[in-house]
Amino acid sequence: MMKRALWQGLLAGTTGVLVMTLGEKAEQRLTGRPDSHVPARTLERLTGMREHSRRQAVPVNLAMHVGQGALLGVLRSVMAHTGLRGPWSSAKFAVVRLTNDQILENATGVGAPPQTWPRRELVVDLLHKTVYAFTTGAVADALAARSGPGPGQRHAAVRTGRQADVGPVPRDQARGR
Numbered sequence: 001m002m003k004r005a006l007w008q009g010l011l012a013g014t015t016g017v018l019v020m021t022l023g024e025k026a027e028q029r030l031t032g033r034p035d036s037h038v039p040a041r042t043l044e045r046l047t048g049m050r051e052h053s054r055r056q057a058v059p060v061n062l063a064m065h066v067g068q069g070a071l072l073g074v075l076r077s078v079m080a081h082t083g084l085r086g087p088w089s090s091a092k093f094a095v096v097r098l099t100n101d102q103i104l105e106n107a108t109g110v111g112a113p114p115q116t117w118p119r120r121e122l123v124v125d126l127l128h129k130t131v132y133a134f135t136t137g138a139v140a141d142a143l144a145a146r147s148g149p150g151p152g153q154r155h156a157a158v159r160t161g162r163q164a165d166v167g168p169v170p171r172d173q174a175r176g177r
Contacts, residue, residue, distance in 0.1 A: 001147075005077040008143040013073015016136030017066050023131050027124065038110055039064035045108035068104075072097055073136050080140040083150025090137030094130045101129070 040057035043064035105111025
């Protein structure tokens, strides 16, 4: 499962980044909002790279933007393979995506906590990261579904809902055998 989850997650995450980026570019044309170089600054600080000017930061920005989205897609793929699929799981994943950004940006001193941001910027960021999370989730869920239900889904099939008197499914069933 893990090999499959890895390549499927990279694909799902990259697709999510592509859709998010297209949405960001459309929004920037409408609102006049400039590009953010926070991803570049964060990667430069995380890796100890020399910090570049705005123009030189574009390739670094792209590397962090796409790399972070692709790698986090692996987590969403693991979620899908274990049976955590659908909109609820994508909503949970949106929180993980936002949290990941905030940990890295705040730990490096590049960003500030979201509650200190102008409300408009906060809403825009939440919107774009939600688009990423739901797109990544849709792709991860579709790819994982080709392998059948995950262990959590097999457990849920025993009896609907969370029930105290339903034990775990046998190991061979949890693995889909």
